[in-house]
Amino acid sequence: MCGVIGIIGNEPVCKDLVRGLHALQHRGIQSSGMISYSSVEQQFSPPIRGTGSSTEVFRSDQGSSRDNVAIGHNRYATSGDDASRDAQPIYIQRPGLAIAHNGQIANYTSLRRKLEMLGSYSFFTNCDVETLLFALAQNLILKKSHQATDTSSFVREKLFPALKITMDSQEEYSATGSYSIVAIIANHGLLAFKDPHGVRPLSFARKDQGGIVQYAFASETTAFHFLKGFQDFQELSPGEAIFVDFNLQVYSDKIYPQQEKFCPFEIVYFAQVDSELRGQKVYDARYKLGRSIASAFSHLKDRVDAVMPVPKSPIPAAIALAKEWRKPYGGIVPRPSHSPIRAFQQEARRRKQSIDDKLIFIRSHINRKKIGLVDDSVVRGETSKEVVSKLYDLGAEEVHLFLTFPPYIGICAGGIDTPLQEELLLNGNGKEDIEQARKFIGSTTLNFLPSKQMLRAVNLTPETACLGCTQKKYPFDMSGYSEFQALRKKHRVKACDG
Structure with a gap:
């Protein structure tokens, strides 16, 4: 990207x-x-x-x-x-x-x-x-x-x-x-x-x-x-x-x-909130994603004491969820001096370190509470795992993780650096796949917004959206892509060694 x-x-x-x-x-x-x-x-x-x-x-x-x-x-x-x-x-x-x-x-x-x-x-x-x-x-x-x-x-x-x-x-x-x-x-x-x-x-x-x-x-x-x-x-x-x-x-x-x-991940994750995409402000689309979470997972409302985002992309969604469920909002804020690059874009060796480098956790908003944690996606799962672990260390009783994007189960061949299936946490979106991911992350529950609701919020349909990473359906010929995958793997090793 x-x-x-x-x-x-x-x-x-x-x-x-x-x-x-x-x-x-x-x-x-x-x-x-x-x-x-x-x-x-x-x-x-x-x-x-x-x-x-x-x-x-x-x-x-x-x-x-x-x-x-x-x-x-x-x-x-x-x-x-x-x-x-x-x-x-x-x-x-x-x-x-x-x-x-x-x-x-x-x-x-x-x-x-x-x-x-x-x-x-x-x-x-x-x-x-x-x-x-x-x-x-x-x-x-x-x-x-x-x-x-x-x-x-x-x-x-x-x-x-x-x-x-x-x-x-x-x-x-x-x-x-x-x-x-x-x-x-x-x-x-x-x-x-x-x-x-x-x-x-x-x-x-x-x-x-x-x-x-x-x-x-x-x-x-x-x-x-x-x-x-x-x-x-x-x-x-x-x-x-x-x-x-x-x-x-x-x-x-x-x-x-x-x-x-069109790539829905652009709206859910990458774009700045004041950008216009698909006829609406990105902020408004993400706010609608939060309202969709509130509706889709209403059965968990009484199990959540406070709602907080993993800054910055899911902030509008977390605000909407807190408002819909009438729960206190906040408890994790970005450090003013953190790097503009997101954890998603960093090398594996830097992601763990980046959590404390870029986020401040407010213990008084977390201790002895059941947390509704809102994030945009789970790709490799490492960031989610670190944040959830940090919340438990600060006294959270339960952590219910809500994602505004469906399970990320397929490689991206269109501009996001996830070319290899083995680096993704999920390979499918069945109940057993989700449960294995939940155990890896360590959350009490793991809740992905279904594709239909996500697409509706970002003004897309199954016909107008790229579904490569969520359904392994790609809009262009992938017959020779394995050759690029091997090359990308080689280049990554060289870059790390260098």
């Missing part, structure tokens, strides 16, 4: 882009980067990329003071083995294309082999987006994009047809999987597009304030709120592409739309 942002305007944009990256820092802090371009000088500035959060990477250098288009990236790695080398955005000189990506290319290994066989592409990274970059570049070459006489003909006759080839899994150089992309195309402008199923979020907005005009794309609208002045928010649809040229002319087309399969 990563954060991407792109801005184009009639004035320099790099400072705004860096601020937008800061607003998306919760989506990844393993590396951050930016590349920018001047339409006046018709050249790219040297990219700024580094390991760590955007705050760390851009502490002393916030980019060019002249460039009027830029793209940026915050990385939470799902591929690769070197955080520095695999940092984005990445660039190819011909045809002058820079790209940043959120998602995962499921056919990475087979597509890479095809491109390497051409003899025209040298891979510098082990990041999956490099295959998409080269595939799009190759398809632009096949469409003879250099023959376009102006930007309008380039977009309609070359770029959009090349994107269709890139999205169509039946084509030779196509990318299968989930991807939300921002890209700069030299001499032309700023591009954004989504995969055919629209698995990952990407929104578009416009600012026209005091003579300054900007168009922006971002993984979440929280970036637009933070930058201020943006309006007319629009979420890109599955298979849609939007291009903005240097005259700030907007072109859009639904290039290769298929049945939508």
Whole structure:
């Protein structure tokens, strides 16, 4: 899971882009980067990329003071083995294309082999987006994009047809999987597009304030709120592409739309509460999840004395549950100085340590009480186990764990770093599976919100949601994914050893 942002305007944009990256820092802090371009000088500035959060990477250098288009990236790695080398955005000189990506290319290994066989592409990274970059570049070459006489003909006759080839899994150089992309195309402008199923979020907005005009794309609208002045928010649809040229002319087309399969985990866990997804504020969706828990597990109401969340994602749900059940709220709060990265995103050796590093437990709200603990999900189970154990150490009599997300039973091949089944706590969602998970975690009861209620709260249906991690039903071809799994396992070992 990563954060991407792109801005184009009639004035320099790099400072705004860096601020937008800061607003998306919760989506990844393993590396951050930016590349920018001047339409006046018709050249790219040297990219700024580094390991760590955007705050760390851009502490002393916030980019060019002249460039009027830029793209940026915050990385939470799902591929690769070197955080520095695999940092984005990445660039190819011909045809002058820079790209940043959120998602995962499921056919990475087979597509890479095809491109390497051409003899025209040298891979510098082990990041999956490099295959998409080269595939799009190759398809632009096949469409003879250099023959376009102006930007309008380039977009309609070359770029959009090349994107269709890139999205169509039946084509030779196509990318299968989930991807939300921002890209700069030299001499032309700023591009954004989504995969055919629209698995990952990407929104578009416009600012026209005091003579300054900007168009922006971002993984979440929280970036637009933070930058201020943006309006007319629009979420890109599955298979849609939007291009903005240097005259700030907007072109859009639904290039290769298929049945939508949006990731519900984006709303339940990843997104900031002030972002808009699926037509509602994320805060409101999570609040509805809490009300759904109150209804689904009303039989446990009298067994709970106090309700508290595992900060931060489930806070709105816990507030709603406490209100519905008329129970006291609170007892666990985040430390003000805790790292912006979540326990879910950390290496196994750091997760246990992170509980006390990022949470403060209030003994007086816990001792001799039966706790209703609200969290968003159980993936590996280690965080839940540590929190439950801590509550018992502080005198809790019972701990009833409520999850706003159904059992996480399948790998994610679309942008969350859970590529291996053996690292998941649950392999099924039957009663016996749940009971084994409860024993591992140590809670009195373990209660997952059913899929139907979860989807309703986040404005999705079984038809419009990706159900890979909850039902092992994936929206794209997984036939060659085992090869990527083996590679990811190898890269993880190398990264840990390094």
